[in-house]
Amino acid sequence: MNITLRVWRQQNADTPGAMQTYQVADVSPDMSFLEMLDVLNEQLTLAGDDPIAFDSDCREGICGMCGLVINGLAHGPNELVTTCQLHMRSFSDGDVIDVEPWRAQPFSVIKDLVVDRSSFDRIIQAGGFISAPTGTAPDAHAAPVPKADADAAFDAATCIGCGACVAACPNGSASLFVAAKITHLGLLPQGQPERDSRALDMLAQHDEEGFGGCTQIGECTAACPKGIQLDLISRMQRDVLGALSHRR
């Protein structure tokens, strides 16, 4: 297939960027979106041009590095996939595809399609530690966990911190990410001692970083490659309201 790409090019956070058009010929439908970009970068390098900077690591949908806004949608048109797991067969010969970085004030552009997501690391740090013994693995039955809770905690823990929820949110809110992180510990016995402070501190850091507030629009859940659901945000609000009422 032959594809026309319009790609956001930006030297660094301080210089303005713009969309630039490139042609990529002979794209195999079995290539992933990132492999197609690799092909384009080889062309650019051979021609002596600056290759397009984009992030990736695992290329199997588990690390959360590869976020791109494709045709205006975070991680592209398909549900429940990261950009690295999106294949060119999802497009047609002759398509014009727009490729842009995540956009939110706390995610500043480092170069081209690469953004700085260290705000997410600071939110995780604000959550603090959990009071669990480390060292040798505890007996599996030392802390009983109801099956339903364990399943729900696992579902929440599949969040890979990619940031698509922020990129898709009309308010630039990271509530879905924070809610997933608060939930996966809050549902387990090991997460109980710090449950209140974790909810308050992570949300405070979220606001501090400059993310917007949630207005329950739900674009985040449509973009999330891991299917994190909107009810986790309600759960976070309950934890926050509970923590506020326990505060003396």
Add this chain to the structure above:
Amino acid sequence: MAISGLVLVGYLVAHMYGNLKVFAGQEAFDEYAHHLRELGEPMLPYEGALWLIRIVLLAAIGVHIFSAVTLWRRSRAATGGKGSQRYASSKAPRGSQRSYASFTMRWGGVVIILFVIYHLMHFTWNTIAPGGASDSPYERVVNGFEIWWVVLSYTIALLAVGFHLRHGVWAALASLGANTSQRRRRNLNILATLVALVIMVGFLLPPFGIFFGLVG
């Protein structure tokens, strides 16, 4: 945002009930308006209960607008002032699933507050009297709604209220923690749609009833 909004929805339900009394005739409607002012007497002074309601309403409106402006400013700061229009691509102008109601909340809210001022000028302060002034609230309402552009302005305002409630009721309940599962998400959305429809239709019955001569 959520609590003040739900207080205002509560007021709307009561107000809608009062309005529907136009169908019971002049006496019932005027008696109701008069009774509102005597509510709680002699424990409360004349118009005492009405002023209590007004104070709660003013407080709720104040909190609602303050939280809305705060959210709006945070959202603008987080998205460079462009919200969902911040991408250069024009291929997904409506995102993937967001509703018309959800992205008209802010400007819709502005339309509603402007309507409320116009509405108070009409029925509470009596600064304007389309169709003719009168001492009887019933006659003021009937005179007003015999004019096509008054009916039109109320229709537009109530469409705005309907959309506002369609997303607002759902969002308020979810933000207060009521969205506990995917099934709940669907049911809360159905509930919000019902509330919005009942309030919209309930408020629109008197203007249309009067305009088409079914009242008085």
